[in-house]
Amino acid sequence: MSSNPLRPLRVMSIAILILLFFQYELGITVNFANPAAIAPFNFSAAGFLNALNDIGSIALIHAIIGGLLLLLALINMVMSLRSKVRSAQVYGVLSFVTMIFAAGGGYFFVLSGFQSDNASHAMTTNFLLSFVLFFLELYAIKPEKAKVN
Secondary structure, eight states: OOOOTTHHHHHHHHHHHHHHHHHHHHHHHHHHTOOOOOOOOOOOHHHHHHHHHHHOHHHHHHHHHHHHHHHHHHHHHHHHHHSOOHHHHHHHHHHHHHHHHHHHHHHHHHHTTSOOHHHHHHHHHHHHHHHHHHHHHHHHTSTTTOOOO
């Protein structure tokens, strides 16, 4: 029985897509909670965590999963670059870049005191792009489609 070298990348892509679904649900829950605006602040770990805690545990979990997704997207990018499947490499890099922008949007949205529509828009648009790109990567590495160069 031959082992498929792309199987770990497929598993990683599916795991990320599942986490992205939960990230979406948590983000919508936070949005429906309509967090009260606070004064914008400069970054400090304590201030960032306090702002999230003031909204509730769902916002904190949303942020933690966002950080985890960023880390998993980095690992996925490395795996896709090693795959030797050109389209998977492109989608892997682009999905990581859009994940960085989504995380950055969330980061600046919190620092703005939950007031910056631009940061919120960046977060949601890049989330959607990441979701689509991970599906495209998964399609690019499906067993009958992927051709290793």
